[in-house]
Amino acid sequence: MSLLVVGSVALDTIHTPMGTAEDALGGSATHFSAAASLFCPVQLVGVVGDDYPVDDLQFLADRGVDLDGLARAQGESFRWSGLYSADLNSRETLETRLGVFADFQPRIPERFREADWVFLGNIHPELQLDVLRQIRRPRLVAADTMNFWISGNRDTVLELLGQVDLLLVNDDEARELSREWNLARAARWIQEQGPRYVIIKKGQHGAMLWTPSGPFVAPGFPLEDVCDPTGAGDSFAGGFMGYLAQAGRAEDGDLRRAMIYGSVLGSFAVERFGLDRLRDLGGEEIEERARAFRELVAFELAVGVDAGL
């Protein structure tokens, strides 16, 4: 049940209507690991500069995140700063300083190369392909990407699609990649390029999964208090992959449950800044919210057999 993640480890300065967080722990691999490690051990590959507060990642190590793949390079860590709109539905990037992340060349430690479950966070698709060349016989590889690579490195993204089992993108990315406005058509187009499974994230509107046997929808959780959407997608991915790795299989029912656990972790992640909410999250809270998701969509078509409602 080994789960490998390769991605960014960053420091985020985030402005939302709820306040500001300076140099919060961030990056795709960090958010992913914080979520996934609530389900199973995680192997993290990334890079930080010599300014990174590595000790602050100790809580991840304490719950089973193997940080031996976290390279420390001379120079500044990846820093991102953003300002969210009043409704939290859009954001403006104030500053991006790639620092040592600009020269990131993922080197997978020998004992990580047997990982069964692999998540390729949003990095250059050439580097994602390079990771695939280093690992041996994964059971399921999922990849994220973004508009920057889709428009600038389309052929490499398409090559990647031929080599992964699952693509996880948001609605805008799915549209730009497939050149289809309709998300059902976009998902089908992506499946035709290779991935057996496609997940399209829609922010507050939830997420959709397409498998060969059809679509599944996990709703957005109707939170009254949202603090910081940063990392929600990677927290979703961490909950999704963490659940699958823990289950040790990916049948249709497992994938549906994984969508719910991904949604649960995404919904917790946004309640506070950075990793603050996932840091102290407990298993009972996770199960309680998973039951709330079930209640949120539960219905029976025939009268009289829904006594549980």
Add this chain to the structure above:
Amino acid sequence: MSLLVVGSVALDTIHTPMGTAEDALGGSATHFSAAASLFCPVQLVGVVGDDYPVDDLQFLADRGVDLDGLARAQGESFRWSGLYSADLNSRETLETRLGVFADFQPRIPERFREADWVFLGNIHPELQLDVLRQIRRPRLVAADTMNFWISGNRDTVLELLGQVDLLLVNDDEARELSREWNLARAARWIQEQGPRYVIIKKGQHGAMLWTPSGPFVAPGFPLEDVCDPTGAGDSFAGGFMGYLAQAGRAEDGDLRRAMIYGSVLGSFAVERFGLDRLRDLGGEEIEERARAFRELVAFELAVGVDAGL
């Protein structure tokens, strides 16, 4: 199980990327009745001009829509014309000619006044209140409204909220009415003004219901081919209220099923222009899509008890 609807009866000229429909049968009461009459008899109150092709409404009469409340006034019928964007998510109104609808004064025929289930389509809130003064002891009254009335007649809309059981609006309307960006807070605010139940429609992202016992989400159906979104919300309302009237009660489980049947009717309505899809829709197709909705959200939290997936 009598179901009364009061609203507009119009002729729509609609331009979408799929084509153009000229003078298609439209209006809130028309779309509502086409959907609701698949579940139960409907009593329609509205007005048309002397140019309206009333014979084209015969298929509604044939399936139990009582048109005795449809007044015919001298002058032109309400006409609306709109142009949808390439992604069908937004539209521009090209022309609105209110015609005889400008002077609409709903007069509820005596035998309609005992209606158990009442839907107040999107008309001036003063007229909606006037309808409530004419009816006797309805079991459930639902109302729609729009930004035009919320901004221009806010006090009257608030007075209406104190007298209805259910408000059905889209997300923008809920936000403008409550002055809350967050939809969960918006729904709670609306409930505090009077309605026990609130439905917030989110177009392709589905619809949410809030009851005193919590929220319920009906997902958007992932259609690959959408032709014309006009009237989808009123078709949803018709399926929702039609199901409740047929069931003869509105317990929590009934309301959840009604949300699904509303979503089913909304999803069919957009497949063709105007009323074209609902005109020939059959009960078996409705049940089949309701089962597809169940499959779309079905999951079990515990492994091993989801053999049905």
